[in-house]
Amino acid sequence: MRTALWITVLTLFLGLAFQACKSGKGGGINLFTADQDMELGRQVNEQILNDPKQFPLLPERGNEEVYRYVRSIAQKLLRTGKVQYADKFVWEVRIIDDSKTLNAFCTPGGYIYVYTGLIKFLDSEDQLAGVMGHEIAHAALRHSTRQMTQVYGLAALTSIITGKANPGLIEQIVQGLLALRFSRNHETESDTYSVIYLCATDYNAAGAAGFFKKMDGRGGNPPEFLSTHPDPGNRIANIEAKARELGCTGMQTNTAEYQRIKQLLR
Secondary structure: OHHHHHHHHHHHHHHHHHHHHHHOOOOOOOOOOHHHHHHHHHHHHHHHHOOOOOOOEOOOOOOHHHHHHHHHHHHHHHOOOOOOOOOOOOOEEEEEOOOOOOOEEEOOOOEEEEEHHHHHHOOOHHHHHHHHHHHHHHHHOOHHHHHHHHHHHHHHHHHHHOOOOOHHHHHHHHHHHHOOOOOHHHHHHHHHHHHHHHHOOOEOOOHHHHHHHHHHOOOOOOOHHHOOOOOHHHHHHHHHHHHHHOOOOOOEOOHHHHHHHHHOOO
């Protein structure tokens, strides 16, 4: 009887894995559902909001114009029709008030965080849109839970699906998501989709390349989140090549308006 039960479980597992391989992008199987991405993202978002020391949020009051500006960029990308789960995930945008950190990230389920350090570092709106498009792609292609599947596998799947996951496992998964480093394949795919998203707008579709050009000329050690990523030089070439391949015609950088918004951040 026990053997028959395990055969049934194994068959179910292989079936789910096969479907994930067939339908998913980004390489690797994903045993989490999109709804579970949203739930995990909600828990990660809650953890961030409850940790102002590590994630000091820029107050919305007094910074309304900056928030409107950054959120309008996200909405412009989401309205292209190219972003998977654009109508399902939450896609909330918040700004972290940390001028020393050149970063942005997007949790499963679409909670988008942009650091003031990144906004101040970049030169134009298309560059910020390119980086945000890259992070949105990580969430839309569900890269986080693909990697979590590799880490936690069937045990996490069964406990989360049945709602029986113990708090320790949930906490471990949430912490793992906050510290997650994406694979090189996932980074390359997100670069590609950043171009795809921007190509459907009037932006310069290779906007994300501007970030890597600035990083390449900055000198010194790269930020920690770039330390295991593909070589910036290769990423610049790949991003620009993809824009040419797609025949993207947008040229907008909105540099003057971007500089005005930067001046609002003190």
